[in-house]
Structures are given as structure tokens and as C-alpha cells.
Amino acid sequence: xxxxxxxxxxxxxxxxxxxxxxxxxxxxxxxxxxxxxxxxxxxxxxxxxxxxxxxxxxxxxxxxxxxxxxxxxxxxxxxxxxxxxxxxxxxxxxxxxxxxxxxxxxxxxxxxxxxxxxxxxxxxxxxxxxxxxxxxxxxxxxxxxxxxxxxxxxxxxxxxxxxxxxxxxxxxxxxxxxxxxxxxxxxxxxxxxxxxxxxxxxxxxxxxxxxxxxxxxxxxxxxxxxxxxxxxxxxxxxxxxxxxxxxxxxxxxxxxxxxxxxxx
Amino acid sequence: xxxxxxxxxxxxxxxxxxxxxxxxxxxxxxxxxxxxxxxxxxxxxxxxxxxxxxxxxxxxxxxxxxxxxxxxxxxxxxxxxxxxxxxxxxxxxxxxxxxxxxxxxxxxxxxxxxxxxxxxxxxxxxxxxxxxxxxxxxxxxxxxxxxxxxxxxxxxxxxxxxxxxxxxxxxxxxxxxxxxxxxxxxxxxxxxxxxxxxxxxxxxxxxxxxxxxxxxxxxxxxxxxxxxxxxxxxxxxxxxxxxxxxxxxxxxxxxxxxxxx
Numbered sequence: 358x359x360x361x362x363x364x365x366x367x368x369x370x371x372x373x374x375x376x377x378x379x380x381x382x383x384x385x386x387x388x389x390x391x392x393x394x395x396x397x398x399x400x401x402x403x404x405x406x407x408x409x410x411x412x413x414x415x416x417x418x419x420x421x422x423x424x425x426x427x428x429x430x431x432x433x434x435x436x437x438x439x440x441x442x443x444x445x446x447x448x449x450x451x452x453x454x455x456x457x458x459x460x461x462x463x464x465x466x467x468x469x470x471x472x473x474x475x476x477x478x479x480x481x482x483x484x485x486x487x488x489x490x491x492x493x494x495x496x497x498x499x500x501x502x503x504x505x506x507x508x509x510x511x512x513x514x515x516x517x518x519x520x521x522x523x524x525x526x527x528x529x530x531x532x533x534x535x536x537x538x539x540x541x542x543x544x545x546x547x548x549x550x551x552x553x554x555x556x557x558x559x560x561x562x563x564x565x566x567x568x569x570x571x572x573x574x575x576x577x578x579x580x581x582x583x584x585x586x587x588x589x590x591x592x593x594x595x596x597x598x599x600x601x602x603x604x605x606x607x608x609x610x611x612x613x614x615x616x617x618x619x620x621x
Numbered sequence: 622x623x624x625x626x627x628x629x630x631x632x633x634x635x636x637x638x639x640x641x642x643x644x645x646x647x648x649x650x651x652x653x654x655x656x657x658x659x660x661x662x663x664x665x666x667x668x669x670x671x672x673x674x675x676x677x678x679x680x681x682x683x684x685x686x687x688x689x690x691x692x693x694x695x696x697x698x699x700x701x702x703x704x705x706x707x708x709x710x711x712x713x714x715x716x717x718x719x720x721x722x723x724x725x726x727x728x729x730x731x732x733x734x735x736x737x738x739x740x741x742x743x744x745x746x747x748x749x750x751x752x753x754x755x756x757x758x759x760x761x762x763x764x765x766x767x768x769x770x771x772x773x774x775x776x777x778x779x780x781x782x783x784x785x786x787x788x789x790x791x792x793x794x795x796x797x798x799x800x801x802x803x804x805x806x807x808x809x810x811x812x813x814x815x816x817x818x819x820x821x822x823x824x825x826x827x828x829x830x831x832x833x834x835x836x837x838x839x840x841x842x843x844x845x846x847x848x849x850x851x852x853x854x855x856x857x858x859x860x861x862x863x864x865x866x867x868x869x870x871x872x873x874x875x876x877x878x879x880x881x882x
Contacts, residue, residue, distance in 0.1 A: 488793075489765065489794050568804075571794025573792070573795055574795075577794065586770055589695070589697045589797075592701065
């Protein structure tokens with residue numbers, strides 16, 4: 358967007374608060390690195406409980422990211438490309454998990470999918486138990502991550518505008534073709550960054566999971582839950598695992614940046 | 622106009638940050654405000670919340686100008702904070718292991734004293750839909766049993782009881798705290814949970830308690846001590862004495878705690 362010539366700089370004083378902000382984010386990360394027990398690091402992060410927790414986290418986060426795509430892309434399209442009464446209200450409600458404390462999300466899920474919940478009894482009749490299962494973890498992660506995908510994808514759709522879509526439609530392309538051949542390729546960077554955000558948020562999900570899914574090694578105890586539990590007996594192990602989680606998050610976000618340039 | 626907004630924003634952010642720092646320090650130095658105003662900071666296990674609030678009311682009514690301020694959390698969280706230098710006058714733990722961590726770091730002022738004990742009880746949803754009558758019933762197939770993780774005190778007690786009773790428990794979830802276990806039972810997610818006698822009392826009509834004789838294998842003991850860093854050691858000791866004395870003991874007894882052996 359900005360050419361190499363004629364770039365407008367920022368006022369010098371702005372660097373001071375910017376630097377303070379950067380320190381505010383980076384110093385705690387440095388603190389984790391400094392406190393990491395390097396001599397025990399490998400042993401701590403490769404223990405069976407740690408490996409199972411990391412694997413479970415990666416597996417459930419991948420699943421909830423797919424769910425977020427399946428549900429979120431259509432939601433973003435409807436919000437960005439259509440107009441109807443109450444759309445604004447609907448948008449705010451859908452985005453609510455962004456600002457809700459995760460524990461509130463967990464309670465809400467409990468009263469929806471729990472055994473005595475809104476839908477829970479129907480599930481029970483069908484012989485499906487959501488409570489205390491890996492499914493519950495995926496639901497919790499999807500609930501908190503979905504708005505991240507919807508927000509960034511909707512933003513990308515609005516920024517891209519409808520110019521090319523209108524042209525394609527005027528040439529006789531049907532709505533599905535326009536969506537598949539024009540819209541989605543055009544906003545792919547936005548979609549990728551939304552997907553990465555959703556995955557990263559799923560990976561970090563804690564409050565809704567502990568409230569709704571419970572905590573059992575290999576079934577519902579994701580890496581954040583494992584870290585929280587380890588603090589009770591072995592603070593060093595908790596720090597080591599925290600570092601692993603930070604590294605995975607950095608890798609995920611870095612990977613997305615690499616692929617998509619400035620979209621993140 | 623363009624300039625003032627970011628400047629104002631920075632100012633607001635900075636002042637909020639600074640205010641945050643100041644607020645943290647304030648309760649420690651009890652003599653900060655008006656003359657004669659003292660704040661006694663008590664770190665106590667979450668399970669003591671209601672009883673210690675009652676005890677604090679008693680304490681404040683007999684000590685003019687003294688305010689008792691609480692930090693109620695899991696005992697290990699509290700110890701971790703104290704080890705990182707959190708200012709406090711009194712620490713009451715839900716188990717001896719966490720008090721030991723404190724004494725190992727030489728942070729205590731007075732010698733820790735036991736002031737209460739607590740035993741496990743089975744909590745079931747009202748009506749006991751799964752028909753749990755004994756500790757052995759907890760091992761039944763298809764029962765949604767929720768317990769505390771072995772890492773936390775109530776979980777350690779659970780493990781001890783199960784071992785001494787020779788019962789292999791297969792919980793569907795190992796929770797972080799008694800409150801989490803209780804929540805799973807009150808919402809009906811779990812058919813049974815292992816919590817403390819006091820938790821069943823606190824939950825009222827939301828759960829039913831099933832006592833079992835094997836619980837005597839793991840009696841949880843609550844120690845209390847003043848902290849070495851306390852700026853009001855005498856006042857801190859008076860609070861400890863109140864907990865150990867008749868008033869404290871009767872409040873604890875009403876809540877279901879058994880006296881310390």
C-alpha cells in the first residue's frame with residue numbers, strides 16, 4: 358500500500374510508549390525463559406503426562422479449528438454480504454465469547470450440553486455422553502475460538518469489497534461459483550490469519566475446558582490444564598510446560614506470517 | 622487534537638499501571654492511612670472462607686481500628702505467593718504439606734498449630750440417582766465419578782482412602798479443587814464426587830452426603846501460623862489464638878470441621 362518513497366514516519370515520542378508496550382509483552386516471556394529449569398527441561402516435557410497433554414491439545418485444537426471453519430466461514434459470509442433486521446445485534450451476540458470470561462462460557466456449555474442441559478438429555482437418549490469426553494474439550498475450544506475466525510474473516514470480506522463478485526455474477530456465474538472461484542481466493546489471506554488465530558486460541562483454552570469438560574489425563578486434560586495442575590506439586594514442571602506452549606504458539610503464528618506476508 | 626489523544630491515552634495507561642502497583646503494596650503496610658487504622662492480612666485455604674469470615678467479624682468487633690483482609694485460594698497457590706514475597710500476617714493451610722513448604726523456606730513466625738480436621742464424604746446429586754451407598758459402589762462400571770487430582774490435598778486424601786480400602790477408582794475426571802468436584806455433582810454431571818464433610822454441609826440441598834467408614838484412613842489436618850515478615854506479629858498471634866480458642870473452634874465446629882486431634 359505505502360510506496361517506498363513518500364512514507365510518512367511517526368512522531369519520535371511515539372516510540373517511548375511503543376517500547377514500553379513491547380517490554381510489557383516480552384518481559385514476562387523472558388521471565389519464563391529465565392525460570393525454566395534447563396537441566397530438567399527435557400525430562401519434564403517428555404514425561405508421559407506432558408506428552409499426552411500436548412498431543413491432546415494439538416488434536417483437539419485441530420478439530421475445533423476445522424469446526425470453526427465449517428461454522429465460521431458461513432457466519433462471516435452472512436454477516437458481511439447480507440443485510441437483515443437485527444443483524445447488528447446478532448453480530449454482537451455471536452462475538453460475545455470474545456469478551457466473556459471463559460469460565461462463564463464453560464458454565465453456559467454445561468447448561469447446554471451437560472447431562473441435564475438443554476440438549477444434553479437428547480444426547481443422553483441417543484447414547485452420546487458429551488460430559489467428561491474429548492468432545493467436550495472440542496466444544497469448549499470451538500466456542501471460544503469461533504469469534505476469532507468470524508471477526509477476522511468478516512473483516513477481510515468487507516475490506517475486499519464486492520467489485521469482482523459483481524462482475525463474475527454479471528457474467529453469469531452462480532452464487533456458489535462466485536463464492537468458490539472469486540470470493541474465497543480473494544480473501545484467502547484473511548481466512549488463513551483467522552484460522553491461525555482460532556487454532557492458537559483453542560490451544561490456549563483453559564477456563565471453559567476446566568469448567569465444562571473436566572480434567573483426566575489423555576481424555577480431557579489439555580496442556581493448559583496440565584500446567585495448572587503441575588503448579589500444585591512441581592512449579593518447575595509448570596514453567597517448562599508453559600515454555601512449550603509459548604513455543605508452539607510462536608511457531609503457529611510465525612508459520613502463518615511466513616505463508617501470508619502481512620495478513621496477520 | 623490529533624496529538625492530545627494519544628498523549629492522553631498514554632497518560633491514562635501509565636497512571637493506571639502505576640495505580641495498580643500502588644494498590645498492591647498498600648494492605649501490607651497497615652499504618653498507611655489514618656493513625657490507628659491497621660490491616661491484618663490473612664492468607665487462608667479456600668475451604669475456610671465462610672468460617673474465617675465469621676471469625677474475622679469476631680476479631681474486628683474486639684479490636685478497634687483493625688480490618689482483617691483475606692486472600693482465599695488453594696493452599697498451594699497461597700504458599701507460592703508467600704514464597705514470592707507476598708505480604709501477609711497469618712497463613713492457614715488446608716493441609717500440612719503446604720505448611721511444611723512454608724516452614725522449609727523459614728517464612729513462618731510462630732510454630733504452626735493444628736486447629737481443625739476434615740474427612741472425606743461422598744457427595745451425590747439430590748435423590749442419589751445412581752444409588753451410591755458405600756465406598757465400594759464408587760468402583761461400579763458406568764458411574765460418573767469425579768474426584769480431586771492426586772496433586773491437590775483432597776486428591777491425596779482420596780488416593781489414601783482408596784488404597785486402604787483396596788478399591789480401584791476409575792474417575793471420569795480428576796479436578797483441581799473440591800469446589801470443582803462439588804460443582805460437577807450439583808449440576809448433575811457427576812453421579813458421585815469425593816469431597817469433604819464441610820463441603821457437603823455448605824452445598825445444602827444441592828447435594829446429599831454419603832458417609833463411609835473408610836474415610837478415617839485419611840484425616841485432613843489444618844495448620845495455622847503467623848508469618849515472620851508480619852509487621853503486626855502480636856496482632857497476628859491474637860488472630861491465631863482466636864482461631865484456636867473457644868470462639869474459633871465453635872464457629873468451625875458449626876461448619877462441620879472436626880477438632881484437631
